[in-house]
Amino acid sequence: MLHIQNLHAAIDGKEILKGINLHVKPGEIHAIMGPNGSGKSTLSSVLAGREIFEVTQGEISFMGKNLLDLAPEERACEGIFMAFQYPVEIPGVSMTNFMKAAIEAKHKYQGTEPPSPTEFLKKMKEKRAMVGLPDKLTGRSVNEGFSGGEKKKNEIFQMAMLEPTLAILDETDSGLDIDALRIVADGVNQLKTPNNAYIVITHYQRLLDYIVPDVVHILFDGKIIKTGDKSLALELEEKGYDWITKS
Amino acid sequence: MTHTIEQYIAECGDHVLHAFSALPRPSKKLEDWKFFTHTEWFESKWNISTVYEVTPDFIHSQLQGIDYDSLVVFHNGEFLMQYSKISDFLKISNQEYKPIFESKSLTQLDIVHTANAKHGVNIRIANTEQSNHIVLLSVVSGSHTLCTASHTIHVEADTQCTITEIIVSEANATESLMLSGTQLICNAGSVCEYTSIQKLHKTSSIVQNIAVMQLQETTATVHAYPLSGAYNRTNMSAYKQGTQAHTNVYGILFPCTDEHIELYTNIYHNVPECETNEQIKGLGKDNGQGVFSGLIYVAKDAQKTRAAQSNKNILLSPTAKIHSKPQLEIYADDVSCNHGSTTGQINREALWYMQARGIDLHKATELLLEGFINDVLETMSNEQVQAYILSHIDTKIAEI
Structure with a gap:
């Protein structure tokens, strides 16, 4: 599904990613762990297409298409979803209008009929219930006045609405209490199918108790320095990053 | 036959010419006119009494689905x-126009506004059980037309x-100038949304004076939408003459290519316990240029005044300009007043967030800008008028 080959990316001339190789198959959950500044968030931004990052070398193919040729909105319509580490507040734009625009854009891109207003609202209600997002929040402006936990739940809610093929969760666990973490993880587990895949970026092993990864990668200084199964995350939790970066 | 402004004024009588000559011309030298550049108005030759036809079809096309209980139509200043x-519930008369308040900073343009006593009407709105919607539609026709109209509207006591x-111009009204004035007298207990x-x-200009006088226990809400024009200026003033007089002022300026749009507001709190928002x-x-200059004046006796003023702007291109001058002048000591002004660019983070959800940049910009103006537009109670305005603003947004 996703093939990343020798990916190098820079911001303002400073190289952050220094040769990433990553292959994700349908149905897999990959966890990417690493200390602060290792390039985890840069990797997710590059995959989503943030233009401030310059890809200097390497290739990314997604479902057989060259991802680097696509604009961010095209990537989203192709089925890539990034849950933001810091979801953005958009004053004046209601959650309903925002979601409606996103769903309509996806259908337009795929050349399919968008859902009727009734179907759309029904889906909103259903997915909101799934992630435990209070009703009142959908009438408000996007992320405005949401608590930290509500913002993260809102990311999972949007993911549930857009039904991506590849979802990248960028430190979705940061700032979440244990109950919210469980709700977010339950959402992800419910949305998992044999046809979609997840890349879960996290600092801590904690999230991986709830979202069990098939593969764990350790990112350090812009490179994946170790890959293993879920036991790698546990080992890392026990020994700390020094264990791996100094060896 | 064409006239310069001065020739026209001279024809209106010696006393008018005398008053005109005693006042300054609007120019950059005057603080309230520092961004005004159309000094050529005073040299130009204007069509003043040329007869043009306006069709009922044109009139109805301009109302675009706005329902009304009463409609008052003017063409080049004349009541039709x-x-x-x-x-x-409406009484119309040709009673002579008298300013409800003597402004301290008059210019020659103010004399031109009211020089033709025949242009403009006196409207009295009586109290009925329901809230009525009155539409005043003023059409400007013909190239280089100078037209004036000054109306006084009395909202009777306890009326809603x-x-x-x-005010619209026909396609033939190129390089025309409309000088229009509306005074609103809100009698005790009335609630009026104007x-x-x-x-x-795009080559025509307007200077619109709006003066509101409020007696006790009134609410006057003024929505200012100078949608287009080469030079489009609104001078809005409110004078509170009775306690518990509340004024709301809302407006949107959206100057685009070659447009210069100005909104000057002066709200005078002369008595206690009044509110302004x-x-x-x-x-x-x-290269659009906008000006917002807003004064809230609180006199010594106007204790317990509550006033808030906010001006927020977004510049969509490096050459666009919006000058913002929020002002509070307070002489009373027991008041709650605040004001704020911000000018910035479109929120790039929000655009990126929307793009990451599949929304293209154009649609994302549209959503953001509509969101930006929404809270102001939504204060309007008449949804048809709101939709009318939004469709014009949307056209400008769509061109971005």
Whole structure:
């Protein structure tokens, strides 16, 4: 599904990613762990297409298409979803209008009929219930006045609405209490199918108790320095990053 | 036959010419006119009494689905009874126009505004059980036309009403100038929502004076929508003459290519226990230029005044300009007043967030800008008028 080959990316001339190789198959959950500044968030931004990052070398193919040729909105319509580490507040734009625009854009891109207003609202209600997002929040402006936990739940809610093929969760666990973490993880587990895949970026092993990864990668200084199964995350939790970066 | 402004004034009588000569011309030298550049108005030759026809079709096309209880139509300043619909609750007369308040900073333009006593009407809105919607539609026709009209609207005691004044120019009204004035007298206990919309040819200009006098226990809400025009200026003043007089002022400025749009507001609190809430938003595109200058004046005796003023602007291009001058002048010591002004660019983070959800940049910009102006637009109670305004603003947004 996703093939990343020798990916190098820079911001303002400073190289952050220094040769990433990553292959994700349908149905897999990959966890990417690493200390602060290792390039985890840069990797997710590059995959989503943030233009401030310059890809200097390497290739990314997604479902057989060259991802680097696509604009961010095209990537989203192709089925890539990034849950933001810091979801953005958009004053004046209601959650309903925002979601409606996103769903309509996806259908337009795929050349399919968008859902009727009734179907759309029904889906909103259903997915909101799934992630435990209070009703009142959908009438408000996007992320405005949401608590930290509500913002993260809102990311999972949007993911549930857009039904991506590849979802990248960028430190979705940061700032979440244990109950919210469980709700977010339950959402992800419910949305998992044999046809979609997840890349879960996290600092801590904690999230991986709830979202069990098939593969764990350790990112350090812009490179994946170790890959293993879920036991790698546990080992890392026990020994700390020094264990791996100094060896 | 064409006239210069001075020739026209001379024809209106010696006393008018005398008053005109005693006042300064608007120019950069005057603080309130520092961004005004159209000094050529005073040298130009204007068509003043040329007769043009206006068709009922044109009039109805301009109302675009706005329902009304009464319609008052003007053409180049003249009242057109045959196209108007005057209901029982409305009394129209040609009583002479008298300013309800003597402004300290008059210019020669103010004399031109009222020089033709025949242009403009006196409207009295009586109290009925329901809230009535009165539409004033003023059409400007013909190239290089100079037209004036000054109206006084009396809202009788305890009356609730909505007034929408639309000034439009026909396609042939190139390089025309409209000098229009509307005074609103809100008698005790009345609640009045007045919306001023100007939609002019891109080469035409307007100076619109709006003066509101409020007696006790009144609420006057003024919505200012100078939608288009080469130079489109609104001078809005409110004078509170009785306690518990509340004023709301809302407006949106959106100067685009070659447009210069100015909104000057002066709210005078002369008596205690009154409230003002003012919220103005600005969007600037291309070389568009906007000005918001708002004064809230609180006299020594106006204790317990509550006033808030906010002006927020977004510049959409490096050449667009919006000048913002929020002002509070307070002489009372027991008041709660605040004001704020911000000018910035479109929120790039929000655009990126929307793109990451599949929304293209154009649609994302549209959503953001509509969101930006929404809280101001939504204060309007008449949804038809709101939709009318939004469709014009949307056209400008769509061109970004």
